[in-house]
Amino acid sequence: MTELLVKNACVIDPLRGINAETMDIAIRDGKIVEEVSDAAEVIDARGMLTLPGGVDSHTHICGTKVNFGRYMSPEDMRAGRTPRRGPLHSTSGYSVPTTYGNSYRYSVMGYTTLLEGAMAPLEARHTHEEFIYTPLQDTMANTLFDGNWGIMEAIRDGDTKRVAAIIAWTLRAVKGFGVKLTNPGGTEAWQWGKNVSCIRDPVPYFEVTPAEIIRSIVEANELLGLPHSVHLHCNNLGTPGNYTCTLGSLGLIPDLNKKRQTLYATHVQFHAYGGSGWKDFCSKSEPIARFVDMRPQIVMDMGQVMFGRTTTMTADGPMEFNLYRLHHEKWSNHDVELETGSGIIPVIYRRKNLVNSIMWAIGLELALLTKSPWQCLLTTDNPNGAPFVKYPEIIALLMSKKYRDAEFATIHPDTAARVPLPAIERELDWYEIAVMTRAGQAKALGIQDLGKGHLGPGADADVAIYPLRIDEVDPATDYQKVIDAFSRTEYTIKRGRVVARRGECLIDGSNATFWVRPKVSENYDMGKDPDFIEKFDRYYTVRMRNYPVQEEYLNRNRCIETEARI
Amino acid sequence: MKVTLAMKPAAKSFIPIEAESIVPKNFLAGTDLSVWRGNRELRLDEVFSVSVEGDAGRAEDVEVVLSGETFRLKRVGEYMDGGTITILGDIGMHCGNFMSGGTIEIHGNADGWLGREMAGGAIVCRGDAADYCASGYRGGRKGMIGGTVEVFGRAGDFLAESIAGGTVTVHGDAGDMAGAEMHGGTLVVHGDCRRPGANMKGGSCYVYGTAQGMLPTFRKIGTVQHEGHTLIRFTGDIANRGKGNLFVKDYEYLD
Numbered sequence: 026m027t028e029l030l031v032k033n034a035c036v037i038d039p040l041r042g043i044n045a046e047t048m049d050i051a052i053r054d055g056k057i058v059e060e061v062s063d064a065a066e067v068i069d070a071r072g073m074l075t076l077p078g079g080v081d082s083h084t085h086i087c088g089t090k091v092n093f094g095r096y097m098s099p100e101d102m103r104a105g106r107t108p109r110r111g112p113l114h115s116t117s118g119y120s121v122p123t124t125y126g127n128s129y130r131y132s133v134m135g136y137t138t139l140l141e142g143a144m145a146p147l148e149a150r151h152t153h154e155e156f157i158y159t160p161l162q163d164t165m166a167n168t169l170f171d172g173n174w175g176i177m178e179a180i181r182d183g184d185t186k187r188v189a190a191i192i193a194w195t196l197r198a199v200k201g202f203g204v205k206l207t208n209p210g211g212t213e214a215w216q217w218g219k220n221v222s223c224i225r226d227p228v229p230y231f232e233v234t235p236a237e238i239i240r241s242i243v244e245a246n247e248l249l250g251l252p253h254s255v256h257l258h259c260n261n262l263g264t265p266g267n268y269t270c271t272l273g274s275l276g277l278i279p280d281l282n283k284k285r286q287t288l289y290a291t292h293v294q295f296h297a298y299g300g301s302g303w304k305d306f307c308s309k310s311e312p313i314a315r316f317v318d319m320r321p322q323i324v325m326d327m328g329q330v331m332f333g334r335t336t337t338m339t340a341d342g343p344m345e346f347n348l349y350r351l352h353h354e355k356w357s358n359h360d361v362e363l364e365t366g367s368g369i370i371p372v373i374y375r376r377k378n379l380v381n382s383i384m385w386a387i388g389l390e391l392a393l394l395t396k397s398p399w400q401c402l403l404t405t406d407n408p409n410g411a412p413f414v415k416y417p418e419i420i421a422l423l424m425s426k427k428y429r430d431a432e433f434a435t436i437h438p439d440t441a442a443r444v445p446l447p448a449i450e451r452e453l454d455w456y457e458i459a460v461m462t463r464a465g466q467a468k469a470l471g472i473q474d475l476g477k478g479h480l481g482p483g484a485d486a487d488v489a490i491y492p493l494r495i496d497e498v499d500p501a502t503d504y505q506k507v508i509d510a511f512s513r514t515e516y517t518i519k520r521g522r523v524v525a526r527r528g529e530c531l532i533d534g535s536n537a538t539f540w541v542r543p544k545v546s547e548n549y550d551m552g553k554d555p556d557f558i559e560k561f562d563r564y565y566t567v568r569m570r571n572y573p574v575q576e577e578y579l580n581r582n583r584c585i586e587t588e589a590r591i
Numbered sequence: 592m593k594v595t596l597a598m599k600p601a602a603k604s605f606i607p608i609e610a611e612s613i614v615p616k617n618f619l620a621g622t623d624l625s626v627w628r629g630n631r632e633l634r635l636d637e638v639f640s641v642s643v644e645g646d647a648g649r650a651e652d653v654e655v656v657l658s659g660e661t662f663r664l665k666r667v668g669e670y671m672d673g674g675t676i677t678i679l680g681d682i683g684m685h686c687g688n689f690m691s692g693g694t695i696e697i698h699g700n701a702d703g704w705l706g707r708e709m710a711g712g713a714i715v716c717r718g719d720a721a722d723y724c725a726s727g728y729r730g731g732r733k734g735m736i737g738g739t740v741e742v743f744g745r746a747g748d749f750l751a752e753s754i755a756g757g758t759v760t761v762h763g764d765a766g767d768m769a770g771a772e773m774h775g776g777t778l779v780v781h782g783d784c785r786r787p788g789a790n791m792k793g794g795s796c797y798v799y800g801t802a803q804g805m806l807p808t809f810r811k812i813g814t815v816q817h818e819g820h821t822l823i824r825f826t827g828d829i830a831n832r833g834k835g836n837l838f839v840k841d842y843e844y845l846d
Contacts, residue, residue: 100730354732 028053028065029521031488034075035495037456039464040479044456045495047072052486055521059482068523072494073515076459077480078137078487080466083256083291083326084407085338086127087141087155087164089148090359090367094121094336094408097357098371101336112533120335120371120408124158130414132161132525135489135514138477140470141166142256142291142406143207143340145361146173147567149199153538153578160534161517161524163477163485163583165470167256168201169340170242172213174363175560177231180241186549186591189245193543193589194551196251198573200540202585203253203470204246207340208260209238212366220343223260223270224277235260240277243288247281249543250587252471254282254324256289259296262344268309271296272316280322285471292328292406294388306380307443308387314394317401324469325395326402329388329419330381331411334373338409342366363564374411379443382436384410386444392423393449398457399465417511420462423453424500424507455495472539475585486521489514537581543589592647594618596639598659604628607683608638611666613657615674615693616650618643650674650693657682662702668695671712684721687714690738700744704728709757711738719744722766727753733774735759751778754794767804770796773835791828791835798839805842 031050036043051061085091095101095118104119105126116126131139139159144152144166156164170176170192179187192204210228211221217229224236239257246255259274261267271293278288290296299309317323339345342358345368349356357369374381388410395401403420407413422429426449433440433447441447453461467478476484493510500507517525524534551557552569561569576582596613612624612635622643624635635641639659647653650673657667662681669688678686681699688704691711700718706725714725720742726749727734734753741760748766751759755774764782773791780787783800788809799820809827815838816822822838 098730100728100732 026054027521028061029068029486029518030061030065031068031070031075031490031518033072034070034490035072036075036480037459038077038480039456039460040077040468040473041481050075050480050488052518052521055486056476057480057482057484057486068490068516070490070515072496074455074491074493074495074510076135076489076491077463077467077478077484078489078517078519079131079135080138080140080463080470080472080478081131081136081404081407081413082140082289082402082466082470083142083404084139084413085142085409086139086407087124087159088144088152088166090143090145090338090340090369091121092151092155093357093359094338094369095123097355097369098336101371113530114533120412124155125160128159128161129525129530132517132519132530133513133528134414134416134511135491135517136162137487137489137517137519138163138467138472140164140202143167143169143205144199144201145169145340145365145367146195146199146201147361147364147565147572149201149574150578153200153574156536156538157578157580160536161519161530163537163539165202165539166200167203167205167253168196168199169205169207169365170195171206171209171211171238171340172216172365174231174564175557176242177210177213177228177233177238180233180237181231185241185244186248188241189248189589189591190545190549190551190554191557192242192245193249193545193549194557196540197542200538200574200576200579202539202541203251203256204242205256205258206239206242207258207365208262208344209242209257210235211260211344212340212342215343215346215366216360221260224273235274236277239274243278243281247287248591249545249589251541251543252475252585252587253469254286254289254471256291258291258339258341262295262339262341263298263348265298265300265302265306268297268299268313271313275316275320275323278320278322280320282322286324286400286469287322288324289469290323290325292404292409293325293391294328294330294384294410295406297387297391303380306383308383308390308445310387310390310394311445314391314401318396321400324400324402324465325391326404326406327388327392327419328404328406329392329410329415330374330384331405331415331418332374332376332381332385333411334371335408335411336369336371338367338369340365340367342368344368345370348372362566376436379437379439382440383443385436386433386440386446389419389422389429390444390446390449392453392461393451394445398453398460399468401461402465402469403458403461414512416462417508420458420511421500421504421507424458425502425504426450426452427501428504452501455500475539475583486518488516488518490516490518492527535580537583538579539583539585540579541585541587543587545589545591549589549591592618592652593644593654593656594622595642595644595656595658596635598639598657598661598664600660603660604663607663607665608633609666610664611669613655613667613676614669614671615653615655615676616672618653618655619647619650668693671695681718687712690714703747706735706738706740708733709735709738709740713738714740716740716742716744719763720746720750720761722747723749723752724761725751725754725757725759727772735776745782746780750780750784751776754778764800769798770794787839788828788835788837790831790833791837792831792833793835795836796838797822798837800840802839802842805839805844807844809837
């Protein structure tokens with residue numbers, strides 16, 4: 026039995042409605058408890074800001090796509106080199122670091138739970154293998170269903186239950202957590218050299234539209250009772266004028282779940298563009314934020330862009346090809362059989378570039394204009410908008426008008442005429458930041474009942490203590506102190522152990538992987554469905570019995586069983 | 592100040608020595624430096640007989656002379672910004688990486704990556720240079736951006752790959768893919784080479800001998816006189832919408 030007592034912590038715990046109360050946190054055997062014995066080890070937090078461990082609800086850190094980003098950018102490995110030290114492995118890389126690099130840097134920032142944003146089912150083993158080497162965070166993987174042949178056929182036949190059954194079988198087979206749609210239908214169309222321009226374009230051969238795919242999979246997701254909602258990367262990413270398409274997609278979504286949102290729209294910054302081309306490119310964050318304000322069934326994340334070099338990677342193959350034609354640098358394109366595809370290119374976002382400056386403003390506007398912080402979460406779509414190490418700067422930008430104005434003065438001078446950002450006075454407070462970086466993310470992922478994102482008794486003892494007293498620091502003016510504090514925790518506690526202290530990781534941890542096993546009736550077990558089996562044998566290069574990821578690939582196995590209504 | 596480093600025969604080993612500390616300015620503070628062999632850190636005087644004559648107040652006045660079996664000595668002169676390094680024999684890989692000033696003179700041959708990503712200064716190699724002389728590095732966009740490299744012998748493959756500035760002159764032949772991915776700067780090969788200027792964007796490449804395996808993606812413009820040579824001028828690489836200039840004395844396409 027190991028016990029730990031964190032004393033005099035200034036706790037903000039939005040899921041329990043606690044806002045800056047000084048209290049003690051008792052921890053026994055990796056869980057938070059009511060009280061511990063006198064023998065417990067004591068950490069004195071001395072009134073420092075104490076939050077539940079950070080949760081990143083959309084990041085790309087593990088899997089074939091990320092690894093290919095590493096392959097194709099050996100120059101990225103010149104940055105961020107640290108030698109091996111004690112139990113720690115050496116690290117390298119900036120936008121696509123090694124797995125340990127990701128894990129240590131996240132841990133130093135107080136993050137303890139990560140969701141890999143896009144895992145191609147066929148290549149799931151790779152993702153799970155890299156999870157094992159991301160030791161200081163619990164992990165889970167969204168699984169791609171945007172171009173799944175079986176699902177598109179079922180949608181064409183109007184059989185939503187079969188859609189649900191295929192999702193259930195696949196999630197169980199690949200040990201996936203949630204359902205991700207990346208440019209639904211578009212990546213399949215890309216395999217025919219085409220794309221879909223918006224939600225009403227039919228996908229070649231299958232003759233279903235993205236709108237039908239989204240609606241049907243949202244229903245299927247609720248039939249299965251999955252903890253997370255459908256996680257949508259809308260069609261038409263990154264093109265001027267795409268905000269109408271985004272509004273159209275969000276408008277498809279009914280309110281089907283009382284506990285959480287029905288749709289998680291990811292990196293919405295990339296989908297909130299106005300104009301008819303790059304010449305009149307402008308921000309349309311206002312209509313999007315107003316639309317989301319009126320619909321509790323939708324949660325989005327920012328997908329904030331920060332200036333500097335990074336690597337873009339997504340399952341949205343056609344979009345990456347368009348980016349390649351803009352930048353004319355390296356490009357990788359990948360096809361995943363009956364499921365999806367992907368593309369990767371390295372990019373540099375520049376302050377002197379008008380389009381990049383507008384993109385930077387849009388992300389911040391979405392967060393500032395959306396009334397409820399529970400509905401707009403803080404991400405950069407790491408590493409697409411920026412590497413996650415930029416989160417502290419984003420927090421400071423959201424908390425300080427002064428900092429935003431100072432930054433605004435350094436970007437392209439024409440930006441002011443294209444974006445509403447300079448007119449926005451709102452400055453987020455500590456509570457709202459806590460929502461956007463952990464509580465809101467845990468709620469959106471549906472993992473608060475599994476003990477994530479809060480500090481109530483029974484929760485996993487994941488705690489981040491930041492070297493900052495909120496009664497002494499005014500974030501509106503002392504933004505540098507905010508950046509410093511959020512860049513480096515005083516203590517990061519994971520499963521009851523101190524894993525990072527003042528910027529240094531201390532132990533080689535061991536992560537847990539969350540995955541979902543929906544319980545479906547015999548009739549909807551796709552493993553016994555003759556048609557499904559026949560199609561599998563005919564079209565996949567892999568035998569059906571070799572396809573599932575064995576449980577040995579999971580370090581600490583946290584299986585979530587759900588009762589499906591099929 | 593003259594620092595003489597004579598490699599001790601006992602220090603000879605198949606494991607290369609990483610000697611990025613051998614840079615003129617480091618000797619201003621004395622000779623208490625170290626180098627690495629594999630995972631072992633060695634004092635400079637464990638590897639070399641060190642002797643120092645005179646003293647200096649700035650890097651420009653420091654001359655480092657290396658002698659002995661220095662062919663496995665890597666990264667000599669990395670990030671050097673002034674002064675002189677003279678190597679009496681051969682030198683190992685990555686000599687003069689990132690250098691921005693000063694002079695390196697090599698009396699023997701140089702191994703791969705001589706003057707990689709160099710920004711200024713001068714390198715003279717009296718013997719041959721191996722592959723990737725004056726080039727960029729894996730994945731990088733820009734290679735050499737300034738300075739001069741002169742090789743009196745031959746150069747290996749990928750000579751001046753990704754060069755974006757500065758001048759590279761090779762008096763002998765060069766290998767395959769000379770000036771590949773060139774963005775700017777000047778490359779002069781007095782002898783023959785293969786497939787020069789592949790995918791070039793800008794800059795000028797001169798081949799006073801024969802360009803073998805000449806790429807078909809260059810457009811012929813005409814003949815020009817250049818320093819006493821009559822050269823055929825091409826522009827390209829059209830495959831990359833490039834606007835580079837390629838001048839060759841003679842060329843042959845692949846069959």
